[in-house]
Amino acid sequence: xxxxxxxxxxxxxxxxxxxxxxxxxxxxxxxxxxxxxxxxxxxxxxxxxxxxxxxxxxxxxxxxxxxxxxxxxxxxxxxxxxxxxxxxxxxxxxxxxxxxxxxxxxxxxxxxxxxxxxxxxxxxxxxxxxxxxxxxxxxxxxxxxxxxxxxxxxxxxxxxxxxxxxxxxxxxxxxxxxxxxxxxxxxxxxxxxxxxxxxxxxxxxxxxxxxxxxxxxxxxxxxxxxxxxxxxxxxxxxxxxxxxxxxxxxxxxxxxxxxxxxxxxxxxxxxxxxxxxxxxxxxxxxxxxxxxxxxxxxxxxxxxxxxxxxxxxxxxxxxxxxxxxxxxxxxxxxxxxxxxxxxxxxxxxxxxxxxxxxxxxxxxxxxxxxxxxxxxxxxxxxxxxxxxxxxxxxxxxxxxxxxxxxxxxxxxxxxxxxxxxxxxxxxxxxxxxxxxxxxxxxxxxxxxxxxxxxxxxxxxxxxxxxxxxxxxx
Amino acid sequence: xxxxxxxxxxxxxxxxxxxxxxxxxxxxxxxxxxxxxxxxxxxxxxxxxxxxxxxxxxxxxxxxxxxxxxxxxxxxxxxxxxxxxxxxxxxxxxxxxxxxxxxxxxxxxxxxxxxxxxxxxxxxxxxxxxxxxxxxxxxxxxxxxxxxxxxxxxxxxxxxxxxxxxxxxxxxxxxxxxxxxxxxxxxxxxxxxxxxxxxxxxxxxxxxxxxxxxxxxxxxxxxxxxxxxxxxxxxxxxxxxxxxxxxxxxxxxxxxxxxxxxxxxxxxxxxxxxxxxxxxxxxxxxxxxxxxxxxxxxxxxxxxxxxxxxxxxxxxxxxxxxxxxxxxxxxxxxxxxxxxxxxxxxxxxxxxxxxxxxxxxxxxxxxxxxxxxxxxxxxxxxxxxxxxxxxxxxxxxxxxxxxxxxxxxxxxxxxxxxxxxxxxxxxxxxxxxxxxxxxxxxxxxxxxxxxxxxxxxxxxxxxxxxxxxxxxxxxxxxxxxxxxxxxxxxxxx
Numbered sequence: 001x002x003x004x005x006x007x008x009x010x011x012x013x014x015x016x017x018x019x020x021x022x023x024x025x026x027x028x029x030x031x032x033x034x035x036x037x038x039x040x041x042x043x044x045x046x047x048x049x050x051x052x053x054x055x056x057x058x059x060x061x062x063x064x065x066x067x068x069x070x071x072x073x074x075x076x077x078x079x080x081x082x083x084x085x086x087x088x089x090x091x092x093x094x095x096x097x098x099x100x101x102x103x104x105x106x107x108x109x110x111x112x113x114x115x116x117x118x119x120x121x122x123x124x125x126x127x128x129x130x131x132x133x134x135x136x137x138x139x140x141x142x143x144x145x146x147x148x149x150x151x152x153x154x155x156x157x158x159x160x161x162x163x164x165x166x167x168x169x170x171x172x173x174x175x176x177x178x179x180x181x182x183x184x185x186x187x188x189x190x191x192x193x194x195x196x197x198x199x200x201x202x203x204x205x206x207x208x209x210x211x212x213x214x215x216x217x218x219x220x221x222x223x224x225x226x227x228x229x230x231x232x233x234x235x236x237x238x239x240x241x242x243x244x245x246x247x248x249x250x251x252x253x254x255x256x257x258x259x260x261x262x263x264x265x266x267x268x269x270x271x272x273x274x275x276x277x278x279x280x281x282x283x284x285x286x287x288x289x290x291x292x293x294x295x296x297x298x299x300x301x302x303x304x305x306x307x308x309x310x311x312x313x314x315x316x317x318x319x320x321x322x323x324x325x326x327x328x329x330x331x332x333x334x335x336x337x338x339x340x341x342x343x344x345x346x347x348x349x350x351x352x353x354x355x356x357x358x359x360x361x362x363x364x365x366x367x368x369x370x371x372x373x374x375x376x377x378x379x380x381x382x383x384x385x386x387x388x389x390x391x392x393x394x395x396x397x398x399x400x401x402x403x404x405x406x407x408x409x410x411x412x413x414x415x416x417x418x419x420x421x422x423x424x425x426x427x428x429x430x431x432x433x434x435x436x437x438x439x440x441x442x443x444x445x446x447x448x449x450x451x452x453x454x455x456x457x458x459x460x461x462x463x464x465x466x467x468x469x470x471x472x473x
Numbered sequence: 474x475x476x477x478x479x480x481x482x483x484x485x486x487x488x489x490x491x492x493x494x495x496x497x498x499x500x501x502x503x504x505x506x507x508x509x510x511x512x513x514x515x516x517x518x519x520x521x522x523x524x525x526x527x528x529x530x531x532x533x534x535x536x537x538x539x540x541x542x543x544x545x546x547x548x549x550x551x552x553x554x555x556x557x558x559x560x561x562x563x564x565x566x567x568x569x570x571x572x573x574x575x576x577x578x579x580x581x582x583x584x585x586x587x588x589x590x591x592x593x594x595x596x597x598x599x600x601x602x603x604x605x606x607x608x609x610x611x612x613x614x615x616x617x618x619x620x621x622x623x624x625x626x627x628x629x630x631x632x633x634x635x636x637x638x639x640x641x642x643x644x645x646x647x648x649x650x651x652x653x654x655x656x657x658x659x660x661x662x663x664x665x666x667x668x669x670x671x672x673x674x675x676x677x678x679x680x681x682x683x684x685x686x687x688x689x690x691x692x693x694x695x696x697x698x699x700x701x702x703x704x705x706x707x708x709x710x711x712x713x714x715x716x717x718x719x720x721x722x723x724x725x726x727x728x729x730x731x732x733x734x735x736x737x738x739x740x741x742x743x744x745x746x747x748x749x750x751x752x753x754x755x756x757x758x759x760x761x762x763x764x765x766x767x768x769x770x771x772x773x774x775x776x777x778x779x780x781x782x783x784x785x786x787x788x789x790x791x792x793x794x795x796x797x798x799x800x801x802x803x804x805x806x807x808x809x810x811x812x813x814x815x816x817x818x819x820x821x822x823x824x825x826x827x828x829x830x831x832x833x834x835x836x837x838x839x840x841x842x843x844x845x846x847x848x849x850x851x852x853x854x855x856x857x858x859x860x861x862x863x864x865x866x867x868x869x870x871x872x873x874x875x876x877x878x879x880x881x882x883x884x885x886x887x888x889x890x891x892x893x894x895x896x897x898x899x900x901x902x903x904x905x906x907x908x909x910x911x912x913x914x915x916x917x918x919x920x921x922x923x924x925x926x927x928x929x930x931x932x933x934x935x936x937x938x939x940x941x942x943x944x945x946x947x948x949x950x951x952x953x954x955x956x957x958x959x960x961x962x963x964x965x966x
Contacts, residue, residue: 214925216926216927219884220884220885220930221884222884222917222930222931222932222935223884223927223928223930225917225930225932226917226919226928226930226932238927240925240926240927241925255925359849364852364853364856364857365853365857365861367849368849368850368853371849371850372849372850372924374925375924375925396718397716398715398716398717399713399714399715399716399719400716431722433718433721433722434718435722440736440860440861441710441712441735441736442710442712442733442735443712443735443736443749443750444733444735444749444750445712445716445719446716446718446719446721446722446723447716447718448717448718448721451718
């Protein structure tokens with residue numbers, strides 16, 4: 001449907017300059033870069049863009065379509081799991097002449113229009129069919145939520161980092177990924193946006209809730225017979241693991257249980273239920289997007305021949321609850337430089353510094369710890385993993401220059417559960433020496449506490465360090 | 474001026490006649506080796522594998538033995554040797570083979586082969602920059618070839634045949650090409666090395682390697698008792714003590730001596746004798762410098778070289794400092810390090826269990842090379858098997874390497890590359906234990922894999938019903954080969 005030029009604009013350019021922290025030199029940031037997107041106007045003079053656009057933002061700006069007017073902007077709410085952010089202009093009048101978009105859902109087969117902006121401010125709408133509605137992985141890799149997929153032959157235009165998608169003049173989502181080869185657009189859809197907006201309307205923002213169950217399909221009839229499921233029964237997912245302190249674990253669900261239904265919705269053998277709007281869809285959408293943090297879900301659980309009803313109070317999972325956090329955005333990395341030893345907390349953000357194929361290039365032992373953290377750290381009371389990233393050579397670190405990417409277990413006999421334990425551990429030096437222990441060779445090294453203090457200003461001067469520690473965020 | 478001239482001529486005459494004399498002599502000591510090999514296919518482990526061929530050079534080391542490289546005669550099914558000016562092809566067999574230092578000794582069925590042959594004497598380590606000559610039968614022709622070069626470097630290097638062993642290696646700039654392997658390198662009429670490795674033209678130029686005489690002598694001495702026991706290893710990691718605070722903490726004076734033990738492998742010879750944190754001050758009376766080097770026969774070498782010279786049943790005496798107190802301990806070499814999982818394996822038929830169309834094989838370098846596993850955990854278990862002592866829980870890492878599709882297992886393909894943890898509640902540590910568990914007759918076989926996953930469940934009745942049809946469909950000759958454990962060496966017998 002062609003857009004009339006006289007219509008009040010429903011979209012606005014959003015220009016964001018980001019500057020990420022350098023996790024390999026955690027006292028500083030990397031070079032800034034700017035990206036431009038088209039944001040959707042929402043009621044209340046708000047602008048919807050993707051979270052990826054505004055991660056580590058240092059300067060945000062709204063710009064009218066033809067470029068004549070600009071105003072700085074700020075973030076009202078952001079959720080990296082669902083890849084959404086809500087912005088407002090610092091000048092409240094700026095969006096007065098804009099009209100908000102209404103949200104609506106779309107179904108497979110609908111014709112969607114992806115909006116871009118010409119330099120004149122005129123909307124370029126490219127149409128294409130919506131091919132898919134499914135639950136898929138979102139960019140932080142830790143959550144899966146509903147996506148719409150559409151095929152449309154987009155032309156290259158400026159400000160396309162994310163783009164609004166409309167159907168019959170209403171907003172159905174934001175394009176966050178586009179593949180030139182297949183013309184495939186990946187869209188964060190209305191149900192996810194509505195959940196985000198509703199959640200963001202109240203402080204604090206909570207997020208998309210989960211059960212904490214890891215489950216697998218029950219397609220194999222042998223597995224079904226072994227578990228004792230009736231041959232007449234079909235469906236159900238097999239619980240393989242419960243995350244520590246998760247809602248499902250607290251509710252008493254155990255590995256080996258089969259979940260037959262959630263909130264009255266039967267779960268099939270692949271973990272799908274029948275959604276009133278989208279048909280067969282992963283139960284993740286039912287739990288995470290059709291419900292909110294704190295809701296109680298009734299689940300039918302099969303165990304050893306009996307079916308019981310279990311109530312699970314679902315909750316969102318805070319990124320801080322991970323031993324190795326999947327992302328560290330809008331927060332500076334913690335670090336502590338001990339005489340030249342750069343101590344940090346291991347996070348996937350640190351591993352991603354090794355590039356696009358970081359899973360092959362980052363230190364393999366650390367990649368292994370990150371990938372399998374949910375089963376490796378079950379029994380430990382471990383908070384975070386402290387690592388020695390690298391050494392800034394100084395006289396007191398003579399002989400230790402080559403050490404890097406090592407897990408630090410103790411300092412002065414004090415087990416490190418997080419980087420914040422380091423100062424108290426250092427207070428327990430014996431005979432003026434710090435004993436630093438690793439989980440692999442060289443196992444134990446010593447540092448002269450007095451020499452470290454004496455050299456501190458030389459260290460700072462030599463390496464031009466703005467600080468030698470950052471323990472809070 | 475004029476009286477120097479005849480001297481020069483004489484020297485030249487002597488030189489040329491010696492050059493001419495050498496090739497004639499050397500022909501009495503060389504052999505061309507042809508190997509018909511059969512290499513197993515780890516993807517179809519019930520079949521014997523593809524036959525192939527190769528060749529190299531051998532030389533007479535004693536009145537009735539030829540020496541060559543292990544890689545020339547590995548996986549041999551039929552060996553023949555030929556010598557100069559003799560039309561016959563003689564059948565040979567491997568007498569001893571050392572995969573950890575790429576050397577082998579051959580016997581010849583017909584003792585007349587050795588008539589009119591001349592064993593070569595074994596010399597010492599040639600000086601840097603001195604000239605050496607390489608004799609052999611490389612590509613580029615059919616007859617004896619000689620190339621000459623100088624000694625470029627003497628170093629500890631990885632021997633690519635096993636890929637996990639490092640020994641003294643001499644780099645020379647003489648051309649060493651395919652076919653030269655196993656051939657002698659001479660200086661002043663004596664063997665100073667066995668040609669064995671080179672670099673291709675795109676990587677480096679004029680770089681060839683030979684196995685030096687200490688390694689040759691070590692091999693010959695080891696087999697004196699009729700059995701090759703392999704190199705002995707301290708199996709401990711050390712860290713140089715260069716940092717003053719470290720030295721102070723360990724109660725060491727500022728005398729540039731001592732290295733700290735940073736790891737002791739539980740399966741190694743030093744386990745129970747040496748501890749992490751011990752400082753090694755001397756080894757067999759030789760002071761250890763703070764960078765880990767010792768002075769051995771006038772040369773500064775790594776501490777590991779002392780162990781290099783030991784044999785099974787030998788021991789080393791370590792003077793250590795433990796918590797400030799001096800002690801002397803003995804590390805006895807009762808066996809070679811038992812876990813060779815990461816080494817290239819030869820002369821071995823792959824061990825496996827085929828059950829319900831599921832192929833289970835113990836992880837090894839050969840297996841990983843055949844399948845190119847994608848799974849991060851499987852890769853980790855291979856790479857860190859020794860350094861993280863994964864062999865404690867999994868002396869054999871049993872991997873579901875492939876699935877032969879059948880109605881029985883059609884829902885089980887996502888278990889591929891998984892590592893078996895237990896069957897019906899019993900922890901599985903080796904293939905033999907797995908076979909024993911699968912020989913039982915429960916209603917269900919419940920196989921748990923390492924990491925969180927649903928169990929792999931097979932109904933016994935279905936497995937039995939499927940056995941014949943899977944065999945027929947995939948031309949399976951045998952359901953399992955439990956062989957000799959690829960992991961732990963039989964204790965030296």
